Amino acid sequence: MSQSSFSYRRRVQFADTDMAGVVHFSWFARYMEEAEHALWREAGLSIASADSDIGFPRVAVAIEFLAPLHFEDEFEVHVRIDAISRRSIRYSHTITRGDTVVARGTMTAVCVRRTPLPLKAIDIPQNILDRLAAAE
Amino acid sequence: MSQSSFSYRRRVQFADTDMAGVVHFSWFARYMEEAEHALWREAGLSIASADSDIGFPRVAVAIEFLAPLHFEDEFEVHVRIDAISRRSIRYSHTITRGDTVVARGTMTAVCVRRTPLPLKAIDIPQNILDRLAAAE
């Protein structure tokens, strides 16, 4: 896997905060997913295109919170593909605000065929593998 | 239309709050929708059942915010069907915490056939009209 990472820039919105005055921890999972989808767009892909029967549900997520994010902070989500198996992709994320590491996380998604229900794990299509490899 | 209303009881969760220390205003729209769906369940209906091709997208919402809601507050959403036309339902909501009126709102949804796209407005099925009328 590549040692480089894709960076996604974002600003904290008011609705992301909670009564403790900082970003609610559940938002970090969303920031990580936003960065993943931006990486796919960078690769010329959409992770959920209207005409595709393939989906990538998450099977695991883990996050360590190292520093708070506040309203209007600008921050970056650095996302890297950590491992790809035939049917799953594991991403590794680092969230930074300037020189401060705000959070680290990993997220694993599996490739599924969406219809007919129930979801069925399938091999990741080769063109997706090729494009993700080229984007890194 | 009936003068009675259906009441839905809810507690404020931590993730509903924002850095101002109160429930974020966008959550009131969700509370109103939760009460609507509870009213449908009371009528023996699901507003989005897996085997139905009918949906009820919102076409308008308006809310006045009269008092804040805080973490762990218990409150009630009183929802009433204000008007039903062939293809739309207008709800009227009052949100209260004890004797305090916290917010008032209205929400209008239209009945649509979901496939094929694009959505197409259709008449509300008679069995839905009957059940909603009986539930009031």
Added chain:
Amino acid sequence: MSQSSFSYRRRVQFADTDMAGVVHFSWFARYMEEAEHALWREAGLSIASADSDIGFPRVAVAIEFLAPLHFEDEFEVHVRIDAISRRSIRYSHTITRGDTVVARGTMTAVCVRRTPLPLKAIDIPQNILDRLAAAE
């Protein structure tokens, strides 16, 4: 009031969507607020700066939904200050995706002193009025 408007550009994120396949209606209120806060930044202001005791809670919001937004759609929120009184600001919003008007809304916020509780409505400080006027 100015006839011009400030434009805020945004992309639909996966977490903004619901099981109907479109952006959940509660998100439009958040998009409208994001645009408001971007307008304040454009004016050199923060609507919730850490060192200020002033806040701007919403007292009313109304939205008409004219067309759906989908995952990864890029759209613009055009926000205009519709009316300013001594203690309140009413914004008017138009959300567009290309040539399509997706939604229209209004939102009214009042100026309050945040401590001691309870909140107390106060006059909008002159420097805020001046900067918002200049930004338009």
Added chain:
Amino acid sequence: MSQSSFSYRRRVQFADTDMAGVVHFSWFARYMEEAEHALWREAGLSIASADSDIGFPRVAVAIEFLAPLHFEDEFEVHVRIDAISRRSIRYSHTITRGDTVVARGTMTAVCVRRTPLPLKAIDIPQNILDRLAAAE
């Protein structure tokens, strides 16, 4: 630590779902937190009472997603205190719908003094330890 767990019952709301037709994965972190706060209430405590200067920010969360949750599903979050150190609490969660295990997770929170900023880790007050121990 006790082998028993506290159970929190919840229904999936429409706004919890995403365009894949299931609950968005970020919501599981919120469900876990809702159950934690319900456990605190069961112990006669509020994790964020208005008159307290103590807070419990999360430092880590990890979740495995084993089965999807759908609109209107009723489910249970079983939460157990896994470990308590002088300054932190680790919870372990199992989310079930009937006999199906939907997700498993862990969440760690630390005890902090909230003012003056920055947050400072402190020992968990004895009365909180006593009440949580009694609630299990």
